[in-house]
Amino acid sequence: MEQQAIPLELPASLEHRRAEFEGTLREAQSIIARFAAEHGWEDLIREPFADSAHIYDSKDAFDAEIRAIFDIPPDQPVHPTHTGALEERRLMAVAPEIYRKLYPAGDEPGAFAKLLAHEIAHRLHIRILDGDEDAMGPIWFFEAFAITAVDQFADTTPTLSPERMREIVQAEARGHYPEYRAVLKALLPRVPLTELVDRAARPGFTEWVLGQLPSR
Numbered sequence: 001m002e003q004q005a006i007p008l009e010l011p012a013s014l015e016h017r018r019a020e021f022e023g024t025l026r027e028a029q030s031i032i033a034r035f036a037a038e039h040g041w042e043d044l045i046r047e048p049f050a051d052s053a054h055i056y057d058s059k060d061a062f063d064a065e066i067r068a069i070f071d072i073p074p075d076q077p078v079h080p081t082h083t084g085a086l087e088e089r090r091l092m093a094v095a096p097e098i099y100r101k102l103y104p105a106g107d108e109p110g111a112f113a114k115l116l117a118h119e120i121a122h123r124l125h126i127r128i129l130d131g132d133e134d135a136m137g138p139i140w141f142f143e144a145f146a147i148t149a150v151d152q153f154a155d156t157t158p159t160l161s162p163e164r165m166r167e168i169v170q171a172e173a174r175g176h177y178p179e180y181r182a183v184l185k186a187l188l189p190r191v192p193l194t195e196l197v198d199r200a201a202r203p204g205f206t207e208w209v210l211g212q213l214p215s216r
Helices: 012-038 059-070 096-102 111-128 139-150 162-170 177-187 193-200 205-212
Strands: 052-056 084-087 090-094
Touching (some): 059 084, 059 090, 084 111, 090 111, 139 177, 139 193
Parallel strands (some): 052 090
């Protein structure tokens, strides 16, 4: 399905790269379109997820927008690896060279398109849930959903022991994204993603997942 193009806003310093960024934005939308088609969610991407896309030429400029949106005090730092977001229908990211510097673990083929698509994937997830953001499940799952949707860390996904997977599923703090992908990868041969999305919205999801994970 062809999606409506998202208007792109750039600072003057990046204007000469407009064609590059417009192509990357189209690729990000295509990634989401392919993923949605694979799982029967085509109708949910008919309407665009963002009214505009913004690429920033510095982390400080990106952080200023994040602080304004979330009312974060000026003396409270934004996490160093927080480099993309889709909030208030604004798709935002630092320029790709800044992303690579701040998050070298994410440097892979198509990394910048995947960064943008990752943020869109979160909004698709919420749309699947009829707008109920609280039904996305625990951190590891909603991040694993977006990671898997855009095929991030395909070559760096670790092999985890059953014990480590259980630790990740039960952890409340944020962890490592490649490990999140590894846990979901272990579940998908056993449970379809559509069922996992549905179950994550219900009580007892963590306990249920523990029963689905391989034991050896």
